[in-house]
Amino acid sequence: MKVLIAGGAGFLGSTVASACLDAGITPVILDNLSTGRIEFTQDRIFYPGDIADGPLLDKIFSDHPDIAAVVHMAAMIVVPDSVAHPLRYYRENVARTVDFVDHVIRNGCPRFLFSSSAAIYRPGDDLAVDENSALDPQSPYARTKVMVEELLADCTVAYDLKVLSLRYFNPIGADPLLRSGLQLPRPTHLLGKLLTAVDEDEEFRLTGVDWPTRDGSAIRDFIHVWDLAEAHVAALLRFDEVFPAGQSYQVINLATGNGTTVKEFVAAFQAASDKPLRLREAPPRPGDNTGCFSRSDRARELLGWQTRFSVLEGIKDSIRWAAIRRDRLGA
Numbered sequence: 649m650k651v652l653i654a655g656g657a658g659f660l661g662s663t664v665a666s667a668c669l670d671a672g673i674t675p676v677i678l679d680n681l682s683t684g685r686i687e688f689t690q691d692r693i694f695y696p697g698d699i700a701d702g703p704l705l706d707k708i709f710s711d712h713p714d715i716a717a718v719v720h721m722a723a724m725i726v727v728p729d730s731v732a733h734p735l736r737y738y739r740e741n742v743a744r745t746v747d748f749v750d751h752v753i754r755n756g757c758p759r760f761l762f763s764s765s766a767a768i769y770r771p772g773d774d775l776a777v778d779e780n781s782a783l784d785p786q787s788p789y790a791r792t793k794v795m796v797e798e799l800l801a802d803c804t805v806a807y808d809l810k811v812l813s814l815r816y817f818n819p820i821g822a823d824p825l826l827r828s829g830l831q832l833p834r835p836t837h838l839l840g841k842l843l844t845a846v847d848e849d850e851e852f853r854l855t856g857v858d859w860p861t862r863d864g865s866a867i868r869d870f871i872h873v874w875d876l877a878e879a880h881v882a883a884l885l886r887f888d889e890v891f892p893a894g895q896s897y898q899v900i901n902l903a904t905g906n907g908t909t910v911k912e913f914v915a916a917f918q919a920a921s922d923k924p925l926r927l928r929e930a931p932p933r934p935g936d937n938t939g940c941f942s943r944s945d946r947a948r949e950l951l952g953w954q955t956r957f958s959v960l961e962g963i964k965d966s967i968r969w970a971a972i973r974r975d976r977l978g979a
């Protein structure tokens with residue numbers, strides 16, 4: 649089986665591509681390298697270019713008529729950046745996806761997996777969510793995910809297309825074989841900021857300490873990227889079986905089912921790292937929210953998949969990758 653992975657040179661896309669290769673599925677990667685890395689495409693079928701480029705998509709499908717499914721992971725993903733530059737996010741994540749889906753449908757590929765996000769949920773009082781929980785995206789980034797989910801659901805009614813939206817919670821870690829990991833030198837998410845703080849002896853700002861959680865810090869459901877990648881393999885292998893009778897659109901949370909607060913995560917990081925951390929509490933950043941964790945069993949029931957790695961293992965794999973990242977990718 650071949651699968652087209654849009655965004656397959658990125659952090660998560662390259663890991664999904666590795667898991668596909670390990671499972672005997674051939675990834676065909678399409679990526680404009682806006683944040684992705686060419687090093688992550690080495691020895692893989694790779695087309696540099698944009699998801700909205702119709703002639704390029706036609707060429708990819710003509711070169712690989714045996715592509716059985718598309719995984720759409722190409723997006724801009726930085727929440728505060730989306731608050732500052734909303735039009736850029738709506739253009740890159742929504743408008744280009746409209747064209748991309750059009751090209752995929754025109755080329756007759758009926759299976760589409762979409763990288764969605766837990767950032768779209770409105771958590772209840774217990775901060776747990778499942779796929780039927782209310783949506784309340786708090787940032788332009790999160791709103792692009794809702795818009796794309798909705799446009800994809802509409803397409804499944806009108807066209808010969810089945811769509812599975814996978815709502816990722818908070819990915820951490822790296823490929824355990826270290827083929828790829830987070831590519832950015834100064835990542836803006838929690839674990840990236842912790843790594844930067846200890847590496848460069850910077851103060852770590854623990855942003856948001858008045859949320860309604862057990863210790864006041866935000867809550868997350870941290871999932872190891874390798875668990876996430878293996879879920880994609882399971883979703884590709886079981887794709888045709890995951891839809892309710894008569895329906896062509898489905899949503900599945902990819903999460904551990906365990907909430908970890910930011911303070912608990914920082915404590916785990918300090919246990920895993922041998923370097924001292926200077927920490928200061930600070931107000932939330934624009935677009936931040938309390939967060940949530942998943943209480944859903946749908947992934948286990950429909951995909952026969954469950955997570956295998958702990959938060960500590962994810963942190964340790966991130967630290968191992970960070971130690972070799974510069975050698976692998978340069979600056």
Ligand SMILES: NC(=O)c1ccc[n+]([C@@H]2O[C@H](COP(=O)([O-])OP(=O)(O)OC[C@H]3O[C@@H](n4cnc5c(N)ncnc54)[C@H](O)[C@@H]3O)[C@@H](O)[C@H]2O)c1
Pocket residue numbers: 654655656657658659660661678679680681682683684685697698699700720721722723724725740744763764765766816817818819
């Ligand atoms: N990392 C997370 O915490 C997280 C959480 C939930 C959902 N997601 C989703 O997972 C997907 C992958 O995220 P990631 O963390 O790997 O980010 P990333 O930035 O590492 O990967 C995105 C990839 O898409 C490529 N890309 C962007 N726009 C493109 C375009 N128009 N045409 C072709 N390629 C394009 C980039 O070059 C990059 O390689 C995204 O859709 C993101 O919204 C990520």
